[in-house]
Amino acid sequence: MKNLLIISPNFPPINAADMHRVRQSLMYFQELDWNPIVLTVKPEQIEGNIDENLLQTISPKIEIIHVSAFSPRWTRKIGLGSLGLRSLWFYKNAGNKILKTRKIDLIYFSTTMFPVMILGTYWEKKFSIPFVIDMQDPWHSEHYLKVPKHQRPPKFWFSYRLNKYLEPIAMKKVSGIISVSQGYCDILQQRYTNIRPENCTVIPFGAFRTDFEVLEQQKILNSFFSPGTDTINIAYIGRGGHDMELPISAICKAFKRGLVESPELFKRIKMYFIGTSYAKDGKGKATIEPLAQKFGVDQYIKEFTDRVSYFEALQILREADMLLIPGSVDPNYTASKLYPYIMAQKPLLAVFNEQSSVVEILKRTNAGEAIVFNGATTTETLATNIYESWQNILLRLPFIPDINWTAFEPYTAKKMTEKQVNFFDMILKAKSALHEHSECI
Template sequence: MKRKVLIISPYFPPVNAADMQRVRMSLPYYANFGWDAEVVCVDEQYTDMATDQLLLQSVPGTIKVHRVSALSKNFTAKFGLGSLALRSLWYYRKTVNKLLAQQKFDLIYFSTTQFPVCILGSYWKKRFGTPYVIDMQDPWHSDYYRDKPKEQQPPKYWFSYRLNKYLEPLAMKQVDGLISVSESYIATLKERYPQIQNIPQATITFGAYQPDLTIAANNAQNFTSLLDTNHKNIVYVGRGGTDMHKAVNALFTAFKQCADTNPGLLNKIRFYFIGTSYAAAGQGIPTLLPLAKQHGMESNIIEITDRISYYHTLLTLQQADALFIPGSDDPAYTASKIYPYLLSKRPLLAVFNPKSPAIATLGEYGAKHVYTFDNVDGIAGFINEVANGVAIAQDYNNDAVERYSANNMASQQCLLFNAVVSK
């Protein structure tokens, strides 16, 4: 007999948000491992994220999705509150109370970076006896930005830092299991909360979901190419930010060295940085182009701050001559975006903090051009290969392809679910 899991994911298709991808890619596989899933999300009309209707094609029609309301951001913004989690908290409580009263769920699974909703886990556990698991896709309460200049801190950092410091312990004091994309996130939580030392926990990265490439290919006619085919294009699609500067600076420095010895490269190579800001369309501030200007190579850099849809991203990666993944200076940064890049099978260059767990993952795949901040000697050679049209796509290690597939990542989640309900 299958068990039932109720998944709390405020963002969900058709909303194009990074933190719902684990759930979206896992839903087709949970039933194979003994779990039926239902999802509770916030209706897209209450979010301010871009939507992509094609995402709905990847959600099995058998999955029941409950959509809750939220307070209007136009109203709450007057009081400085824009968080979707805070705006939807009361509606989540009301809807899930009704669901738990009407039917039995064996587990509640919070998979989101809208962390304040997780405080409802201890309430539902006390009222209905339902255990809960929290998926730490990012740190919740973090000191990372405390010593950063104000201009590098997220908006309303003073408020969010203090709110997170207060709310995180409310969710952690009764949590029954933890999943995280980074082992360091769990280690930090165990230091803060001794009571969670022995609960089931697992480090599970995002997975690679092959069917997405089929959906993208079948809808290619719906997207306009962003790349100039008169050049060799090296492409990155993802957020920017000053924490990426070490990695991007390594790329720009290597390119400048190549161009100094071979000026013809300036007319061959273009670097695209796409979707670098979370700001509304047309309001993003470039964070990587200013770095290019410092190198005097801004004519070779195109930074598009507006985000593009998920399937437009997949097509753009496949249209590129080569791909670039910059890592954050934060050593815990895992870059879940590496899986669409690997699926695209284009020549790939990655530069990460030497302590980033992404390096080990890319090593398992057998990716050739993976560098750290203190070891960048091969980047110039990669750029010259792309410029000369001799950079080739890789065939990755089959064992790693299977290990990091969305199917296997779903199985790992279900093993943890089983451990929680079997306690």
């Protein structure tokens, strides 16, 4: 059995979006002849929401090693809160110890705490161990240079320059790239000559049925609405942002039309946009409600920037009358949260860029309606398309979608883990062939 060292700063019981790939894959790695060793940060040194129920999805047989991090109480005094930077020194020392004393076949960085990824190049040079990077989000991006300054993330000036410096270091010796989007692979291939198509593979997040099995065993309260009333509760749980302005504006415009043309349906609606900011609780900036106010529908739309626990999120999805997912204008945005929405088995309306993988997945599985847009789509046109599909859904409520579970099977966590392992095996085979070739020379 080959040994896989996984670098994942966020890990249960921390509820963070970037740890789910690892969490969902752990139970399958060993049956696929890979022994996972997770190197993560101590939970008490992470600024994140805690969900103890997440621990029930991790086998006690999995080896988990914790590292420290500089306390944010001190680092924030100099404007530094990044977990990747705070834990970098401790990761280096812990990784060195493991790699010196144990046989590790491959190092796997699966995180959006990007600074720790530079250790891949350092360890490859020091120990000749290949490493793979899981690109769940863009690292160094030019996107925010093209938008007004008020739409840029906090500390953009610093993070942009840091990312521009660190990304080439990490990519210099990387053996393979796993990405949730082909677009991310294309960008890296354009930037770095050592990253070629055969070094890259696209693997979305998987659907993890264990989560809903755990949910069934818990009594988790939905603190936002009461199911079973005459109100039609529509929920979205996930980030907001200015890159979603087009679909959100079109949704508000479609809703306003519904209030006029079909008031008997649309006046019963309450929409909840939950966990829309990555900022600390109470510090998030609303990006949905300002648009609702602009279109005069804020009476029906409520935004909660604070994030909720993972399992409360699942409970909300399960108790809502209908689910809504707005996408980004970025065609590479895939919405990894799509699968819990599908497994909640509720009427689903998604508004996404036509190039997003979400559109194809919903079409194949018959799990919901996908309203698409592109760079030329106007708010008016998109709103018209949304309204027509939305009205049809409301007229049918309540109902359970006729999901094609056979078509859904390739998107399960088990199948996605198999793809990861096949890619790991290919990387090791290529590394071995290169080594043999060098010895012959």
